Amino acid sequence: MKISMERATLLRAVAQAQSVVERRNTIPILANVLIEAEGETVTFRATDLDIEVLDKAVAQVEKSGGTTVSAVTLHEIVRKLPDGALVVLSDDAAAGRLSVSAGRSQFNLATLPKEDFPVMASSEYSSNFTAKANQLRRLFDKSKFAISTEETRYYLNGVYMHVAEADGGRVLRCVATDGHRLARIDSDLPTGAEDMPGVIVPRKTVGELRKLLEEDDMDIAVSVSETKVRFATPDITLTSKVIDGTFPDYTRVIPQNNTRKLEVDAAEFAKAVDRVATVSSERSRAVKLQLDEDRLILSVNAPDSGAAEEELAVAYGDDRLEIGFNAKYLLEIANQVDRENAVFMFNSSGDPTLMREGNDTSAVYVVMPMRV
Amino acid sequence: MPSLCRDCLTRFDKGTRCPACRRPRIITHDELETLSIAHMDCDAFYASVEKRDNPALADKPVIIGGGRRGVVSTACYIARIKGVRSAMPMFKALQLCPDAVIVRPRFEAYTEASRAIRAMMEELTPAIEPLSLDEAFMDLTGTERLHGAPPAVMLARLIKRMKAELGLTGSIGLSHNKFLAKIASDLDKPRGFSIIGKAETESFLRPRPVRLIWGVGAAAQEQLDRAGIRTFDDLLRWDRQDLIARFGGMGDRLWHLARGEDRRRVTRNAPMKSISNETTFSDDTNDPDILDGHLWRMAEKVADRAKAKGLAGRVVTLKLKKSDFALISRRLSLGDATQIADRIYRVARGLFDQVPTGQAYRLLGVGLSDLVSEDQADRAGDLLDPNAESRAKAERATDAIRKRFGEDAILKGRALR
Numbered sequence: 001m002k003i004s005m006e007r008a009t010l011l012r013a014v015a016q017a018q019s020v021v022e023r024r025n026t027i028p029i030l031a032n033v034l035i036e037a038e039g040e041t042v043t044f045r046a047t048d049l050d051i052e053v054l055d056k057a058v059a060q061v062e063k064s065g066g067t068t069v070s071a072v073t074l075h076e077i078v079r080k081l082p083d084g085a086l087v088v089l090s091d092d093a094a095a096g097r098l099s100v101s102a103g104r105s106q107f108n109l110a111t112l113p114k115e116d117f118p119v120m121a122s123s124e125y126s127s128n129f130t131a132k133a134n135q136l137r138r139l140f141d142k143s144k145f146a147i148s149t150e151e152t153r154y155y156l157n158g159v160y161m162h163v164a165e166a167d168g169g170r171v172l173r174c175v176a177t178d179g180h181r182l183a184r185i186d187s188d189l190p191t192g193a194e195d196m197p198g199v200i201v202p203r204k205t206v207g208e209l210r211k212l213l214e215e216d217d218m219d220i221a222v223s224v225s226e227t228k229v230r231f232a233t234p235d236i237t238l239t240s241k242v243i244d245g246t247f248p249d250y251t252r253v254i255p256q257n258n259t260r261k262l263e264v265d266a267a268e269f270a271k272a273v274d275r276v277a278t279v280s281s282e283r284s285r286a287v288k289l290q291l292d293e294d295r296l297i298l299s300v301n302a303p304d305s306g307a308a309e310e311e312l313a314v315a316y317g318d319d320r321l322e323i324g325f326n327a328k329y330l331l332e333i334a335n336q337v338d339r340e341n342a343v344f345m346f347n348s349s350g351d352p353t354l355m356r357e358g359n360d361t362s363a364v365y366v367v368m369p370m371r372v
Numbered sequence: 373m374p375s376l377c378r379d380c381l382t383r384f385d386k387g388t389r390c391p392a393c394r395r396p397r398i399i400t401h402d403e404l405e406t407l408s409i410a411h412m413d414c415d416a417f418y419a420s421v422e423k424r425d426n427p428a429l430a431d432k433p434v435i436i437g438g439g440r441r442g443v444v445s446t447a448c449y450i451a452r453i454k455g456v457r458s459a460m461p462m463f464k465a466l467q468l469c470p471d472a473v474i475v476r477p478r479f480e481a482y483t484e485a486s487r488a489i490r491a492m493m494e495e496l497t498p499a500i501e502p503l504s505l506d507e508a509f510m511d512l513t514g515t516e517r518l519h520g521a522p523p524a525v526m527l528a529r530l531i532k533r534m535k536a537e538l539g540l541t542g543s544i545g546l547s548h549n550k551f552l553a554k555i556a557s558d559l560d561k562p563r564g565f566s567i568i569g570k571a572e573t574e575s576f577l578r579p580r581p582v583r584l585i586w587g588v589g590a591a592a593q594e595q596l597d598r599a600g601i602r603t604f605d606d607l608l609r610w611d612r613q614d615l616i617a618r619f620g621g622m623g624d625r626l627w628h629l630a631r632g633e634d635r636r637r638v639t640r641n642a643p644m645k646s647i648s649n650e651t652t653f654s655d656d657t658n659d660p661d662i663l664d665g666h667l668w669r670m671a672e673k674v675a676d677r678a679k680a681k682g683l684a685g686r687v688v689t690l691k692l693k694k695s696d697f698a699l700i701s702r703r704l705s706l707g708d709a710t711q712i713a714d715r716i717y718r719v720a721r722g723l724f725d726q727v728p729t730g731q732a733y734r735l736l737g738v739g740l741s742d743l744v745s746e747d748q749a750d751r752a753g754d755l756l757d758p759n760a761e762s763r764a765k766a767e768r769a770t771d772a773i774r775k776r777f778g779e780d781a782i783l784k785g786r787a788l789r
Contacts, residue, residue, distance in 0.1 A: 150704065151704070151726070152704055152719065152722030152723060152725070152726065153722070153756075177755060177756065178707070179707075179754045179755050179756045179757070180707055180708075180752060180754075180755065181755070182755055248756050252758075253755045253756065253758075282744075282748055284707065284708060284709075284748075284751075284752075286751065324751070326707075326752065350753070350761070352753075352755060366755060368752050368753050368754070368755050369752070369753075370708075370751040370752040371750075371751040371752075372751070
C-alpha cells in the first residue's frame with residue numbers, strides 16, 4: 001500500500017478512529033487502526049469490539065492494499081505535522097513497518113497484519129431512516145447528562161431511543177435516567193422509523209456519535225436492529241452494539257398531577273443555585289427552595305462550613321412550599337433550557353418534580369427531591 | 373542513668389537490682405524521664421480474660437475463636453509456644469496444638485475489661501487513642517507536674533494496677549512518637565516495658581525489617597521487596613523524591629518513618645473509616661438462598677452499627693472468599709450515602725449478581741465506607757424504585773420496635789434462611 005493525503009483530511013479520519021480505541025488494551029490489535037486503500041479512497045477502521053467506526057477519505061492511491069498501525073501513535077504524529085503538509089503512508093509488509101513521511105519528517109511504525117483485525121459482523125437492520133444532524137444532536141445532547149454510571153444497573157448506562165406515543169402523535173424519543181433524574185426528549189418521527197425497535201445506545205456510542213453531528217443540515221442515515229445501531233454520514237459510519245437489557249418503564253416515573261407551578265428565568269436560576277451551593281463542602285450539595293407568592297428563596301445550610309441565601313423574583317401562585325434538591329442536578333436540568341423560561345411543576349416536598357421549557361412538552365425532565 | 377523499678381516504682385540512678393525491694397525488673401534508659409508517647413498492648417487479652425474468669429484454664433493452652441471453620445482470634449502464650457497465631461484457621465491451630473481448649477469469644481466480658489482499663493488510662497491523660505479493645509496510644513506529654521512523676525512511672529503504675537485490680541497483664545512501649553511506641557510495646561512481650569529513645573532511634577531501626585511498620589502488610593511488603601527494600605537501612609538509601617515517585621503518598625511516609633519521624637498526634641476517637649461485617653460459613657456453600665440470607669444478615673449488621681454510631685456510607689463493598697481462598701471483592705459508589713439495611717442489601721445483592729454463579733464460597737462480607745454523618749444520608753429517593761422510601765420507613769419502625777422489645781422482637785423472613 002502506498003497513499004498520499006493532505007494532512008487535514010488524514011487528521012480528521014485518524015482522530016475519529018483513535019477516540020474509539022480503548023486506551024488500556026489487552027488485545028494488541030484493538031489498539032490499531034485498519035487502513036485500506038482501493039481506487040481513490042482510503043478507509044480507516046477502528047473498533048473496541050462494541051463500537052466500530054469506519055471513515056472514508058479521498059486520497060491519491062499509488063498502490064492499493066492495507067495494514068494496521070497504532071491509532072494513537074499515528075494520530076499523535078499527524079497532529080504534530082505542520083498544517084498543509086502532504087503525508088505519504090507506505091507499507092512494507094515484509095518488514096512489518098509503515099512509513100509515514102511528510103516533508104523532512106520520517107517515521108516508521110510497527111504494523112500488525114490486516115487479516116488479524118476484527119471486523120464487526122454485519123447484520124440485518126430492521127429499520128432504516130434518515131434524520132438531520134441537528135435533530136439527533138438535540139435528542140442526545142439534552143438527554144445524555146442523565147445517563148447512569150452505576151454498573152449494577154447496566155441497562156441505565158445509555159440513552160433509550162425508541163418510538164413513543166405523545167400528545168401530538170408518534171415521536172422519536174430519547175430517555176435517560178440514573179434514578180435521581182430523568183430526561184425525556186421527543187422529536188418528529190422520521191419516515192421509515194415507525195417500526196424501529198427500542199434500543200439502549202451506550203454512553204460511549206453517544207459520545208462518538210456527537211462528533212458526526214456538527215453540521216446542522218447533514219443527513220444522517222440511521223439503521224436499527226434489536227442488537228445494533230448504525231449512524232452514517234457520507235464519509236463516516238459508526239456501528240455499535242446496543243445494551244442488552246430492558247429499559248425500565250419510565251412512564252410511571254413522570255409525574256402527571258403536579259399542580260404547583262413555578263416559572264423562572266433559567267439562566268438566573270442556575271447562577272443563583274451555583275452561588276448558594278458554594279458554601280457547602282458536602283459532595284452532594286443540597287439546596288433548599290422556599291416558594292411563596294412570586295418569590296423564591298434559595299438557601300444552603302451546611303453546619304460545618306456556612307450558610308447562604310438568595311432571593312429571586314419568580315412567577316408562583318400556589319401554596320407555600322419548601323423542597324430540597326441536589327444542586328448539581330438542578331444545575332444540569334436548568335442548563336438544558338435555552339430559549340424560554342424554565343417551568344417547574346411540584347407536588348409535595350417528597351415527590352418527583354417535573355421541569356420543562358415554557359410550554360414545550362417535547363423535552364421534559366424529572367428530578368427527585370432531597371431531604372433538607 | 374535514670375532507672376525505675378517496675379515492681380515498687382522506686383526511682384534510682386544505677387544498678388541491676390532495685391535498691392529498695394531488691395527485685396531485678398528494672399528499666400534503665402537515658403531518656404526514661406522525658407519520653408511521653410506510649411502504646412499499651414494487653415497480653416493475649418481475650419485469653420487472659422478467660423483464664424482470669426475460669427482458673428481451671430490457667431495452665432492449659434487456650435484458643436479463643438469460633439467453630440470448627442472459624443479462625444483463631446487470640447491464643448494464650450501456652451498455645452503460642454506450639455506455634456498457634458492469631459488469624460490462623462482453626463483446623464490448623466488444632467493440628468499444631470491438639471490439646472488446646474477452644475473458647476467461644478465472650479465480647480461482653482472483653483468490652484467490660486477494656487472499659488475498666490480505659491478508665492485507668494483516663495486517670496493518666498485525656499489523650500488516649502484506642503486501636504481496639506486491648507490496645508491504645510497515650511500521650512502523657514505535660515502530665516509530669518500533675519502526677520508528680522514522669523510518664524514512665526505512671527505507665528508502670530498503670531500496668532501494676534491492671535494486674536492487681538483486673539488480673540490482666542499488658543506491655544508498654546514508650547518513645548517519642550506513635551510509630552516507635554507501637555514497635556516498642558511489641559519488643560518485650562508479654563509483661564514488657566520497652567523504651568526507644570531519640571538518641572538510638574536511627575541505630576535501632578537501621579537493621580530491622582520494614583514490615584515492622586504498622587500498615588505494611590503482605591501486599592506492601594511485596595512492592596517494597598521488588599524495590600529491594602527489606603530493612604530500614606535499605607529505605608534510608610532512597611531519595612525522598614524517588615520514594616514518592618515509586619510509592620506515592622506512602623513513599624513520603626516511608627521516608628519519614630525511616631528516620632524515625634512520625635508526626636501523627638494521639639487523637640481521641642480517630643474517625644472511623646469503614647464499617648464491615650463478614651462471616652465464615654460452617655460449610656462452603658453455593659446455595660443462592662443461603663447466601664442471600666447471609667447477605668441480608670451482614671447488611672443488617674453493618675446498618676445496625678452505622679445507625680448506632682450515627683454514620684452512613686457512600687460506598688458499599690461485597691467480599692467473597694471462594695473455597696480455594698481466592699478473594700473476590702466488588703464495590704459500588706452511591707450518589708447518596710446510606711445507613712439503611714435495605715439499601716445496603718440491595719446494592720450488595722446487585723454486586724453479588726455480577727459475580728459468576730454456581731461458585732461455592734466459604735466467606736461472605738459486606739462493608740460500608742466513605743463515611744459521613746447520618747444527617748447527610750438517605751436524603752434522596754430513587755425514581756425507579758418508588759417503594760424504597762416505604763421500605764426505609766418500615767426499617768426505621770422495626771428499629772424502634774427492637775429498641776423497646778429486644779433484638780429478636782421482629783425479624784425479616786430473609787434473615788431466617
